Amino acid sequence: MTVRPAGLAGGGNAAAYYAADNYYTGEQEGPSAWGGEGAAELGLAGHVDGDTFNAVLDGRLPGGVVIAAGGDGTRNPGFDLTFNAPKSVSLVALIGGDARVVAAHARAVSATMEWAEARFGQARSGKAGETLQSARMVYALFQHDLSRKLDPHLHTHTVVVNAALRADGSWVALNNRPLWKQSALIGAAYHAELRSELGKLGYQTEINGKHGQFDILGIPRDVIEAFSVRREEILRKAAELGLTSPHAMEQIATRSREAKQAGDAQAARALWAQKAVVHGPAIRGVTQAAYDMVRPRSVLDAVRDWGAALVERVTRGFGPTPEPLLRGLDDVRRGGDLASTYAVTAGVRHLGERTASFEHRDVLAASLSMAEKGATVRGIEVRIDALRQAGVLIAGPRGGLHADRLTTRDILATEKAILAAVRAGVGTAASPMAAGMADAALTHVAEARGVTLADEQRQAGLAMLSGTDRIQLVQGDAGSGKSFLFETVGRAGAEGGVGLLVLVPQNKLMEEMAGRGLEMRSLASVLQAHGRSDGRARASETLSTLMAGKIVVLEEASMVSSRQLAGLIDVVRVGEAAKLVLVGDVRQIASPAAGRPFALLQEASMPTVRLAENRRQQNDTLREAASLAREGRISDTVALLGERVCESADPAAAAVAQYLGLPPGERDRTALLTSGHVLREAVLGAVRDGLIAEGLLGPDVVTLRVWDNLNLTREELRQPRHWAEGMRLDIYRHQAGLAPGTYTVGATEWATGIVRLDRDGHTRYFDPRSLHHAGQGAALAVPGEIEVREGDRLIFTGEDKTRGMTNGTAVTLDRLEGGMLHLSGRDRDYVIAPDDPMRERLGHGAVLNMHRAQGITVDRAITVMDSHDRLLNSQSLYYVLQTRAREDMSLHTDDRVALVAAIESHHGDVPHALDLAPELSPSGGERFDPATGELAPAGIVVESADSRDTRLLDAMSAALQAIGKDEVIVAPVMPVPEPVAVARGEPIGPSRKELEIEMSRDFDMDM
CATH class of the missing domain: 3.40.50.300 (P-loop containing nucleotide triphosphate hydrolases)
Structure with missing residues (x-):
């Protein structure tokens, strides 16, 4: 997590920590600064001195203002929002010696915090504090350059003070929940700002993770690992414990921290100098290349190259045909605006494939995660607002339940x-x-x-x-x-x-x-x-x-x-x-x-x-529990199940112990079910270890190369950054010049986004962005390995219809013989030779996650859920889990109370697009207002009450024809403007000359 929120120990302790001697300058006191509009009101500016910092954390503000303590006499001083630069950025700044990068990081942090204050700065008002209103914040910035293992690690601690200035002039405690909850989004905004700043300095970057995480291109992986002792330590500890989830990694990082010691900075520099003997040239080469890009004599050439590359990458990314999301593109004249336009287009397409409506912050997060350099969070927000004003993005009714949700006109259609x-x-x-x-x-x-x-x-x-x-x-x-x-x-x-x-x-x-x-x-x-x-x-x-x-x-x-x-x-x-x-x-x-x-x-x-009648479950308790779960009464369901719900520190291990404790005949009648993939892998590994120890799985091992589908959205698939050498591309229908079949992905050229594809001895070069954004029938998979033994329960993960092999069919590995796999299914046997393509389409089937288990019926079920899996712990998933078994079931979890709370708060029902647009529903009642980009009362019924006299063929043909169009007007009362017309062969957006001129004005060399 690149922006990490954490609580503070207290005023005095916090001041001592943040004033510690561990800054990159080697001075006794490191760089620091006050920030926030509230701080400006208090006259707090420039360097943060310890006495003032202590007083502010204790609620004693300049001018005699005091923030009262809580009812119990204690007060929360604030929290620390830490901005961590990517490792490659730390290396060019601290090992490569590019001070410009340190300044770029500082500017990115400041810009992000200014945006976060405007977006999430809140205070409560009213007798019970039930009303939220915007407020100005106070925070202190402390820039550090060391990890706890003395690695180069450029980061800024942003200590957000528990004080906020309301519009009425009163100082109160800050409502920190929005900032804490949206830390991932704030991190994505920081990454976009930093990428934009680094681009001006001549660095080439590429997104390589969630929330817009990126690295500077050109620094070898072994160099990054050499300066990542702390990360390697966390990964080793996780491997020892068999943990893989992000939550587990975060817990290991928190619990294994060592205190920073005086003199660390000097020791670190000595260690860096030793490593730089071997790895310094590679880092300095990247740094020098960046300087060369922006030398005074080549500024115009650099701008021209960067602008041309941006136009080329972005316009190809828009897709082969115009669509409403590109409205107003002809008016775009700045590189950053063009990048922001692409980011929002890609983000909305991505979200629209997964959900019928989405919150404003979801669009921000998705857009930031797909942004080209030059896009910033403020530019993206401007573009979102423009699309709302044009009616391309539809917002829910003002003041309504879905006021902050958006959808698109094609989803509505x-x-x-x-x-x-x-x-x-x-x-x-x-x-x-x-x-x-x-x-x-x-x-x-x-x-x-x-x-x-x-x-x-x-x-x-x-x-x-x-x-x-x-x-x-x-x-x-x-x-x-x-x-x-x-x-x-x-x-x-x-x-x-x-x-x-x-x-x-x-x-x-x-x-x-x-x-x-x-x-x-x-x-x-x-x-x-x-x-x-x-x-x-x-x-x-x-x-x-x-x-x-x-x-x-x-x-x-x-x-x-x-x-x-x-x-x-x-x-x-x-x-x-x-x-x-x-x-x-x-x-x-x-x-x-x-x-x-x-x-x-x-x-x-x-x-x-x-x-409605439950005919599956033969146990009265299970039938009643299923009924309660259906009504969303999870707490009552868990109480009714009693001892069937088991709490332990390691629920996966407890579930496996229960399963292995069953007689062999009972095991055959009992399914192991988990809420998600991570738990499934943990349970699968443990149960197979137990069966091996019992001798129920054979001694001989065969390692199979298998493929895991990446499950990308179409827009993600169109982004070259998701492609890597060694992947497999499956094409199911003709598209973008590719015939149906399987292709091996070769090297990817980052500058052009061109990918090499190999098939049957023939090589071709392919641009993923040539895939139509609204198409389908293509998938990327990554290679993996599984070990199988005689006795393993497996499933086919692909299909060969000529031999009756279908995706999801369960089989048992009966015999290994001369490299041949002899499998038995429900009604037929299979033999898989060493060169059989279906050998790569096998997976373990002893444990199922709930998405695969929906629709099945078993005699008994042992189920596992983790209270931390907040995205998975929905009422719908729990209802499926609760209703699979005929005779009995048990549920293992790490925290019963936390799990119940998580499930009850997650209904799992995303609002329909029509929930945001009642004027399209049979009841009518509202209309689209192009002046605000929202819906407003209309007093007009859009449809007649009875449309049964309409011929089905006509209705379906007209409706489905509308779906296929790029621009859809779905109701006469919606005065939707026409899309921007872009003729085939004409460039989208500004001319390259215009872009060069505008970008040269804004190009900041910061020499």
Whole structure:
């Protein structure tokens, strides 16, 4: 974490620490300065002296102002927000001797803190402090250059004083929560500022991590490692403990700190001089190259080269066609503005692929993480505001629940299209079977199976077989018997000559429902084969054969994104299916991509049949716990489960101990489930170690090279920085000049962003930015290794349809023989030769994370959750975890109280785009105001109350055509301006000459 918040021990202790002798100048007192508008009001400026610093931390401000202590007589003096320069920056500054870089770091910190004060400086007011208002802050900056292991480490301690000046002139305690909570965003802003400053000094940089973290190019990795003793110490300790999470690393760093000793600075310089004998030339070479870039005689050439490179990189990054996010680009005349425009365009595209709406700070963070040098947080905010004013980004209603959220017009159009298609299809379809025939067939199938259909099951079956809604919704709560319903409906439909095609979003579900006699496909394979990149379907004889006249059922519809569902609706239409049935549970895990259309349709009161009875869980306690979890009553659920919820310092180890303590027969009936990937790896390693010790896994080991998908968004995939030599590129459909197939990634040229791709002995050079930003069907994977032994439970992570191998299919490694892997599955065996491509498409299957486990049923479950996994600990994930087991389950965690609090505060339901734009919903009531970029009361109903007389084909065609357009006007009452027209072949943005002139004015050599 490059900006780290930490509490202070107290006034006196804090002053002693920050005045310590450990500054890069070697002076007795290091560089320091007061900052903040509040400090200016108090007359605090320049160097920070110890006495004044102590007094301010104790709440005694200049002019006799005193900040009262808390009710218990104590007071919080403030906190330390530390800005850490990247290691490469520290090396060029402190080993390369470039004092300009030290000054650049100081300017970046100051600029970031000024922005943070304006954005997050707050104080409370009112009788109970319930009202927040902006306030001016007081902080002290202390610049250091040593780590605790004497490594060169340029960083600034920003001690934020617990004092704030409100608009009414009163001094009160600071509300530090926003600053603390947004430390990652503040760090991203600092990185952008520092990159911009370094660019002016001639340094080339490249983002290499989250939150805009970057390094200066040209410094070898071994040089960085030689001056990173402290980091290596933390990594070694983590490896000893088997820990990998960022939280664990942070805890190790905090708990293993040693006190800084007097005389450290002199000892450090002696140590640096020794290392510089070997590593100094490489660092000084980078420093000299930077100086050469900005020598007075070559300033114009440097500006020209930098400006040309920026225009080239950024305009290619925008993509091959204009779109609303590029509105006003012709007016951009400064390099920094162009970089900020690109940053926001990339950030919004990235967010829009993952979520239907996002907060303003999410756009800031995403934009900063993708920024070219020259972009700054203030420039990015200006661009966001411009897009709001133009109506390209839509904000929630002023003063409403979603006032700080944003969405885009194309996301709005997609949700509108889905609603229009479902609404237009109500009561318009011909019944696949007559109601009486369907009822008789359901009864006959049930009797033949020796069961009696419950009323809700019969009603759902009749709706599917004889209902007249062309798109039918079935809300099936967890454990309500959806798979049984599909099988029953499938057999009943067959009696009447109606076929059933079941589509699933996860291949694991295909294995779960295998043996039920159902025709099944993965949703991805259908969309890939029959959909286009613009969301429209391709008519073909193959599609007609697959769907014509059939009832198409989408299982686990809650896991499907808006874009996927919109595409499927068109595929079903073109394929001339009898109807589409969406079956899912709105309370379970949603799609990792943007949108929750299944929930949106139910919230819009689309006709829905519900299956509510829990038929899975055979234990009364588990049934009641599932019901409580569904209602979001997590505390009551955990209390009811009692001793089934186990708390320990190492929940992964405790879960494994419980599993290994079971008899072999019980193990086969018990699933190990975790909330996420990190816990899964910990549990998997420990359980395999236990099985090896017991002799249940064979002694011989085979190491397999496997591939881990990076799961990048399309915009991330288009950024060359995510590509590295040795990766694998999978192309599933023709795009950007690439044919479908697998490519090996070679070297990447940072200056041009060009990547070398190798396939079947042929080499080609490829620019990732040539991938269309709205396309799909491409993925990057990184190589890894797994060890396997006889007895290991594995899964296929890829597919070979010719041999019946599908992604997610579970197999057991029965025998290793001459390099051959002999695997057994549920209904067939497989032999994998040493040169078989599927050898690289295997993974361990003994432990599942909850996203893969959704939809499965097991007899017993041992589950693990970590209270620190705040992004994973949602109510929807917990509900899935709680409802997998028929007979019994247990939950292991590190902190029961903290886990419950985390889950209860995380509903996991991102607002729909239409939640921000009620004027597009059936109720109407608000309109877009282009003057403010927000929504305001309109008193106009946009749609008629009844649109059932609209033909489904017309409604779907028009709606889906709108989705495919770059510019969409989704309602007559929205006066949205036209996009900026950019003719093909014309440069986007300013001319290079204009850019050179403007940039030369702002170019700061700081010699």
